């Protein structure tokens with residue numbers, strides 16, 4: 548048996564399913580899919596896909612063929628590979644049940660030659676200049692069997708940004724000219740822009756995992772909880788310092804807890820002097836720098852000693868504001884040293 552980790556990630560799969568149902572309802576008449584790339588935004592793609600399949604999700608998006616190969620796809624779930632099919636990946640793609648989202652003229656030509664008549668997805672770039680064919684390239688799609696025609700919004704988390712309406716108009720124009728079974732544009736924040744943006748299928752990611760990309764998506768359930776163990780407790784006298792760089796100096800005699808959590812666990816340096824742990828209802832602020840495997844907190848009057856577990860503040864919007872990192876970075880950075888409990 549593995550020795551127990553002194554660091555625990557609790558992942559609430561019922562909250563994942565509830566968040567997805569809420570996004571599905573907000574998608575109006577459109578089908579709601581799920582972005583599960585980067586190992587389910589760091590939470591474990593298989594557990595996420597299984598929970599979403601039980602909730603009724605049938606469309607799953609991942610980045611690469613290696614992510615596809617790592618998943619046991621539930622019956623009835625359709626996997627689409629957002630990065631398309633690169634040189635050297637065609638045999639893998641043809642042998643897979645997953646569908647490529649073709650992004651370049653070369654990918655379109657290679658797919659048409661290798662798999663004539665076989666359905667694929669296509670990404671159109673409507674102004675983000677990341678992945679996808681230009682609207683002018685859409686003429687190359689003649690004769691291709693397209694299941695879903697996609698585009699992706701650059702500024703959906705800022706509802707008032709005029710880029711949203713420009714991308715919507717550009718996508719509508721391409722969608723009117725290119726035959727496809729379905730059309731898809733909206734990520735999490737795109738769903739909050741309203742059903743004009745929903746088309747036939749939506750592709751939320753962050754909000755499923757409890758992230759809040761914009762105020763219209765408030766009230767989602769928090770999915771992740773972190774608990775770390777106090778592996779040492781010490782009394783630090785007034786005037787002494789704590790941690791690397793001796794950046795924190797005790798203003799008075801202080802009970803300091805050393806937690807089994809560090810930047811190698813995705814608890815990044817931005818939490819130095821800004822993060823917080825909880826011992827019951829006593830807040831214990833992070834003091835000094837975050838080490839690779841450790842972080843120190845001021846235990847104050849908390850009734851907590853060596854061996855006890857503290858809850859780490861990881862409410863995503865608040866943790867992002869405190870640390871200067873995005874909610875996406877906080878989730879995908881969580882690392883591999885946690886024991887993971889799926890509740």
Ligand SMILES: *Cc1c(COP(=O)(O)O)cnc(C)c1O
Nearest residue numbers: 582699734735736750751752753
């Ligand atoms: C990651 C991704 C999504 C999901 O975006 P969120 O902001 O996490 O909701 C949707 N579509 C594409 C193409 C993506 O790459």
